[in-house]
Amino acid sequence: MLDELGKLIGAEHVLEAPANSPYNSDASRRSGLEGRADAVALPGSAEQVTDVVRWCYEHDVPIVPRGGGTGLVGGAVPTSGGVVVSLQRLTRVRELEPGLWRMHVEAGVRTRDVQRLARENGLFFAPDPGASEQSLIGGNVATNAGGPHALKYGVTGAWVAGVEAVLAPGELVEIGGWARKDVAGYDVKSLLVGSEGTLGVITAVRLRLLPARETALALVVFLADRAAGCAALLDVLAGGIEPAALDFLDGVTLSFVAGGYPGEVPGRAGFALLVEVDGSAEEAERARDAVVDVVGTRAVAIDQPADRGALWRWRDSFNGVVTGVHGAKVSEDVSFPVERLRDGLERFDEIAALHGLRSCSWGHGGDGNVHATVLVDPAREDELAAAEAVGAELFELVGRLEGSVAAEHGVGVLKGGLLAHQWDARAVELHEQIKRAFDPKGLLNPGKKLARMRG
């Protein structure tokens, strides 16, 4: 296999994958979630990706596309062996047209570089999922990644004008393009977005950009408790204010991360909202004043940090800090309709408590998107089992509250089989039929984004 792949893309671009290879895992660090690739291919062009996919499809070899490896659900883990197809060498910016607000980039361009290139050209690429230093834009599109600014600007898919992908059995196609209105075919572009490599391998994406925002201002609203916090969040929306971001952290999370806050966390705070407003200077200031006005009576304190960057760096630290509290944590990325956020958070804490685990939550509150977390000692099997049970009950809760079991981190391996919590039987069946139409041999990222578990 290594020889054959080497002939297609050059021997130096085909690697073995011993047990400790980084290509056998992702960032989920969930025990038991390791794979073992038979080979790792690093093609240098969309045409070479096509050659690799065609060879694998012909030889019944699983194909596991891989971006930056920052996924949290095992989507890029070669659990069935096969060839990991890393897109990391497809780094070309094929087109960047500042005057037309658009960029055509290959899948291996870092998300941070997409954001930077936009900024340097007076533009703005709105999606800002975590780990953008490492994640590749192709992976962000393949998982339809979210982030805090999805509240105002939508998730990654909202900015994808076209997708170039290798479809089975090995055809390079392009769906969509720069024509901004197009209903000529079924929305196959949106099917590929978020399909996690199970319908095709994305090799390049056409991205729409916006003119740069003149100003963005941040506020941190501290509240006494969850009830006040969720009420304040709804008040902001009901006040007709459109924040760019409206994140939250609950009291337990706040207690863990307060030390790193770039400012003073009031002692009485048991919940916090991170609000960002943007637009022209007047507009952003007006929105900020409106937020202060609307949440004023509920708030314990309102902080207006001058350094927005420091605030978001603090926000990015939550994951690591919370992991460190007890040795490990299990976070599930789910969403609720926003008016049920309070209910969802309360019940999640009850579920965790019943299983004897300490819980905390944070996330993108305006989107109802919760990273529901339990703290575990990684050496204690009973706690790991309890975390598993909490997850199962959480997913049922999400179904009852009409939320989503997978909000922005994908389905991968870890959330396989959960779709029936949300979808009717006929829709679940269609999910599977779509997969079969795109991938009759079942070789494209097998075992990922499954609607039902096999057997």
Added chain:
Amino acid sequence: MLDELGKLIGAEHVLEAPANSPYNSDASRRSGLEGRADAVALPGSAEQVTDVVRWCYEHDVPIVPRGGGTGLVGGAVPTSGGVVVSLQRLTRVRELEPGLWRMHVEAGVRTRDVQRLARENGLFFAPDPGASEQSLIGGNVATNAGGPHALKYGVTGAWVAGVEAVLAPGELVEIGGWARKDVAGYDVKSLLVGSEGTLGVITAVRLRLLPARETALALVVFLADRAAGCAALLDVLAGGIEPAALDFLDGVTLSFVAGGYPGEVPGRAGFALLVEVDGSAEEAERARDAVVDVVGTRAVAIDQPADRGALWRWRDSFNGVVTGVHGAKVSEDVSFPVERLRDGLERFDEIAALHGLRSCSWGHGGDGNVHATVLVDPAREDELAAAEAVGAELFELVGRLEGSVAAEHGVGVLKGGLLAHQWDARAVELHEQIKRAFDPKGLLNPGKKLARMRG
């Protein structure tokens, strides 16, 4: 059949469809595009729609879903007979939550009423396709309708949070919901949006709304000719201005409709842009000033009509006025990448001239969306044949310029088989496989949105 359907939904809600029944045609008025329904069913609830679809599917009877009948491509025409399933009695507003910016409406609510209800509650439903007085929201979603404000706000599908639909063989399902982030399954919601009733019958939609815009201001920029007009349009975008709408009309169109303009059309004008900017008062004024600044040196004149409503009513009159010039017209709704708009318009005029027809174009210029029109005498077969030939060459041109053969009016019958101008063979094949997965018997709006013509 009438009896059986009557038992399901009440005899008074099942109609015959004689040759002159309005249920046999749509608003396209294209000769030869008439159907003949075996029956018209007017179910009163999603459950009754389900019953009708299930009965038809069991008895191998085609199902032709119908909204307001304002389509222009034959999408609602029962060309293969069967049962026309009108959604006009599904008029319930299931939920309207102003503080949460959302509305859950049945498919038969008029688009204008969706817009009005939003407005009356301090909100804004952005999509504004033509014919909103008559069109039903279910039809707008099923065709993924556009309109001028799609430039800033996106097409209808961008505002659909969830779709309730009857899928074959007769299952009522809901995909999506109020959870704003959801990657649990493939994007089947987006597949249903714009599927023109060929994958399922949409019975209700969950719509996202925005807080009302404080101000909208309109400008009409008159330019000497197409070259100046298209250059001015690109200058607006390159200036970092985000207009809410940026429509155009070419010189010939302008000459036809100048009489109805609510103001003075300068004699030297050979092209015009209709620009709308919106936001807070300051923001809108600033954007207006920026437009004036950017296009000032190119413009023949810039008009700032006080009555924005009158301006858009004038815009809505183009279709009728142009039809009246020569007795009839054939308009094709296509799109180009915006920087190729000038090229597309020029070559379209050349094609029409070679076939001896007078042509004119208008449309949503910022989106590259052109209603490319030839004037014909409806009594002259040679002109109708020439119009047909012009259309065929136009679609080839669109393919070469990487535009879309169907921008915002759908595919229906009239644009069947054109997808190969845009998509690679494997993608075309997948379009057809998706159809087969959703509709194994081929009974859902047969003959519509075909990627390839049969035989």
